[in-house]
Amino acid sequence: MRSGGWKPFWAALFASLLVLVPLVGGTVLLSRQQLRTQLRQAARSESGVPIQLPKTTDQLTVLLCVSGEQPGFVLAYLNASQNCVHLLSVPAALTVPFAEEETSLARCYAAAGPARCREALAQVLALPEDTRYLAFSPAVLERIASRYGPVRVGFTGALTEEELARYGRSRAVQGISAGDAHEFLCQLQADEAFSPVRTAAARAAVWDAFLRQDLDLLPATLPDALRASSSALLTDLTALDYDALERTLEFLANNSAAVAAQALPGQWNAASGTYTVTDASRAAMQTFFNVSPTEAQASSFSEP
Known part of the structure; x- marks a missing residue:
């Protein structure tokens, strides 16, 4: 019992x-x-x-540029009301209008800088009128990013095991510094064996890992780091934009925002070396801004 x-x-x-x-x-x-x-x-x-308390209306779209012989481009979209951080890696080979002709985004950057790149992209992609631009030299980017330590990233979605082995890397998730990541991405971009979209996918993987791992630290550190490096940046971000960035990052960090990254799809012509916008590119932009096809159509119908 x-x-x-x-x-x-x-x-x-x-x-x-x-x-x-x-x-x-x-x-x-x-x-x-x-x-x-x-x-x-x-x-x-x-x-x-x-x-300043964050508001659900806070949002920011920025074209991020890393300068050099192999420049890199990433569109960043931060939206508090959607509680999201979206990243779109844009291939440097993307064909854009320039001086009444067409050229690659990389050559546009070399000739006229990030402001002209933003304008050129707006002519081929549906960018908001208030899209900002922010350009770093590799050294400045490394200095800002080094405070967060190595980024743990895997490239399996962009590159095969054999391709990674060519550059001394594996399929395993690995820690990589900002400087090493930039050097690796430049090597990929210069390698004619890789299509632009695959190189862009590798870049997207790096930025995606950085935002996911360090989002909680960014509100109190990143805006101040950018302000402190303002003399070494090419940007049209204003003091009010930095305040909005800080509030938006605060909101996103506190609400465990969803982070998503992808490479801009398009049509690659290896013979001519051109990468052009397609319907898939436009669909990716709708996903990037969380715009449904119905809303996008309604917006286009209302344009004059």
Whole structure:
């Protein structure tokens, strides 16, 4: 009788643990997130910077450019109301209008800089009128990114095992510094064996990993790092834009925003060395901005 009486006790105890353990674990995780938020706000308050609460209307679209002989281009879309960070790696070989002719985005950058690249992209892709541009030299990008440490990234979605082995890399997720990542991407971009979209996919993988792993750290550090490096940047971001970036990153970090990255699809002609926009490119842009086909059609019908 006595041993039989223990069975309901242990069953009840086990059932209680099944309920309490997940509840306690969730409470601990929530408390840690709230503590990180409070620490970020306290740090800004102590520094004398007024605290601005993020709003769901905060959003920003920026063309990110990394200069050099093999320039890289990534469109970044941050939207608080959609709680998303979207990245679109644009192949440097993309054909864009330039000086009443057509040329690659890379040559457009070399000839006229990031502002002209933004204008050229807006003529072939549906970019918002308020799209900003931000261009780094490799050295400045490495200096800003080095504070976050190596990025753990895998390239299996972009390159085969044999292709990775050619550059001393494997399919495994691996840590890579900003400087090494830039050098690797430049090597891929200069290698004629790779189509532009595959090189762009590798670039998208690096930026995707960086945003996913460091999103929680960015609100309190990235805007200030950009402000401190303003003399070494080519950008049309204003003081108000930096404030909006800080608020938006704060909102996205606090709400575990979804991060998604892809390469812009298009038509690659290896013989002519041209990469052109297609219907798939336009569909990718709709996905990038979370615009449904119906909304996109309605928008085009309303244009004069």
